[in-house]
Amino acid sequence: MTKQGKWIIDALLVLPDKVMQGSLFIDGSTIANIVEDKAPHSLINLDKHEVIDARGAFVLPGLIDIHCDAIEKEVQPRPNTLFPMDLALYELEKKLAGNGITTMYQSISLGVGLSLRGDELVVQLIDHIRRYRDQRSMIRHRVHLRYELIHLAGLQLAEELIRAGAVDYMSFMNHGPGQGQYKRPGSFEAYVMKNQGVDKEEVKKIAENALQKQAAIDWEDIRALSQLAHQHRIPIASHDDDSEETIMKALEFGVTVSEFPLNLETAAYAKDKQLYVCVGAPNVVRGGSHDKNMRAIDAIHAGTANIVCSDYLPSSLLAAVFTIAEDERMSLSDAVNMASLNPAKAMGIDRHFGSIEQGKAADLLLVQSIEGYPWIQRTIVDGTTVYLSDFFHGTVS
Numbered sequence: 001m002t003k004q005g006k007w008i009i010d011a012l013l014v015l016p017d018k019v020m021q022g023s024l025f026i027d028g029s030t031i032a033n034i035v036e037d038k039a040p041h042s043l044i045n046l047d048k049h050e051v052i053d054a055r056g057a058f059v060l061p062g063l064i065d066i067h068c069d070a071i072e073k074e075v076q077p078r079p080n081t082l083f084p085m086d087l088a089l090y091e092l093e094k095k096l097a098g099n100g101i102t103t104m105y106q107s108i109s110l111g112v113g114l115s116l117r118g119d120e121l122v123v124q125l126i127d128h129i130r131r132y133r134d135q136r137s138m139i140r141h142r143v144h145l146r147y148e149l150i151h152l153a154g155l156q157l158a159e160e161l162i163r164a165g166a167v168d169y170m171s172f173m174n175h176g177p178g179q180g181q182y183k184r185p186g187s188f189e190a191y192v193m194k195n196q197g198v199d200k201e202e203v204k205k206i207a208e209n210a211l212q213k214q215a216a217i218d219w220e221d222i223r224a225l226s227q228l229a230h231q232h233r234i235p236i237a238s239h240d241d242d243s244e245e246t247i248m249k250a251l252e253f254g255v256t257v258s259e260f261p262l263n264l265e266t267a268a269y270a271k272d273k274q275l276y277v278c279v280g281a282p283n284v285v286r287g288g289s290h291d292k293n294m295r296a297i298d299a300i301h302a303g304t305a306n307i308v309c310s311d312y313l314p315s316s317l318l319a320a321v322f323t324i325a326e327d328e329r330m331s332l333s334d335a336v337n338m339a340s341l342n343p344a345k346a347m348g349i350d351r352h353f354g355s356i357e358q359g360k361a362a363d364l365l366l367v368q369s370i371e372g373y374p375w376i377q378r379t380i381v382d383g384t385t386v387y388l389s390d391f392f393h394g395t396v397s
Contacts, residue, residue, distance in 0.1 A: 004027075011056070068314060309339075
């Protein structure tokens with residue numbers, strides 16, 4: 001007999017404002033009931049309802065990751081090594097479900113990354129993602145178009161993708177020499193040599209070309225692009241902001257998210273201007289930036305960051321959430337909100353996603369603590385279990 005709904009019982013439910021011992025009922029794809037009773041026997045019909053015994057595990061809302069370029073690394077794990085896009089998407093999706101990410105804004109760069117081998121690769125990857133999510137998928141896939149401002153030739157393509165409904169989120173980047181994280185002399189050249197496998201002579205030409213393009217940016221074109229995005233209800237982010245001036249410039253283009261501000265003063269200013277401030281989970285887990293920029297945990301403790309994303313490492317997102325809550329300066333609910341409800345609000349999807357509330361989509365995680373590490377036992381998307389794990393030896397303590 002087909003079961004009509006499912007109960008998750010004996011759980012520590014991580015709600016937006018508290019952690020409550022209780023149970024919840026999923027009707028189809030929706031959270032239909034939340035009760036403060038770990039075993040609501042009077043409400044359970046064993047003939048009709050599937051019962052999942054959480055055995056005291058945490059139940060979290062599915063994580064919403066608004067910035068992660070892992071898909072590009074799956075397609076091209078090393079310079080000049082392209083893999084089939086179907087393989088990349090299939091295999092990455094399994095990892096994402098296993099890492100508790102139920103909505104992923106696949107971050108695809110126009111002007112860097114795959115785009116360096118031709119913008120047609122960007123178009124192909126976006127088409128693959130859109131077609132895949134329409135046919136079948138384990139998680140919710142969205143497209144985050146990262147537009148490199150000095151990629152002047154890509155402006156028309158960005159407009160076409162927006163008009164085609166292919167973009168869900170857009171960020172403006174400037175990864176040129178002397179900008180953002182590449183302000184230190186030689187840092188741009190060092191990065192390009194490492195990631196593109198070019199020599200000193202070639203990187204010198206690349207840097208000179210980037211500087212020429214930097215001078216040729218038409219800010220009225222960027223303004224028109226941002227207006228087009230707003231017409232299509234696409235949130236816009238700035239990237240690697242390093243001063244009040246860069247925040248003020250971003251505000252001119254209707255930016256609502258500041259990704260990875262480089263110092264605490266800029267993060268505070270962005271928050272003061274009502275921007276969402278997004279920091280990286282790897283920075284949180286490692287205790288610092290790999291580029292020696294702002295420590296994400298400092299911004300979080302100062303109240304100047306309210307979103308955490310996986311950046312380049314999906315496995316770091318849930319670990320970062322529990323790291324944030326570890327020292328008790330922030331509650332587990334507030335820490336979880338940084339990777340669920342807050343990004344949902346920033347993307348304008350919080351009416352249906354991002355928290356455990358009646359009427360919202362049943363995107364849920366069952367998380368056990370193993371020696372303090374958050375281990376995902378089950379991932380549920382739209383009411384369907386898409387990931388389930390167990391141990392063949394030993395038990396969860």
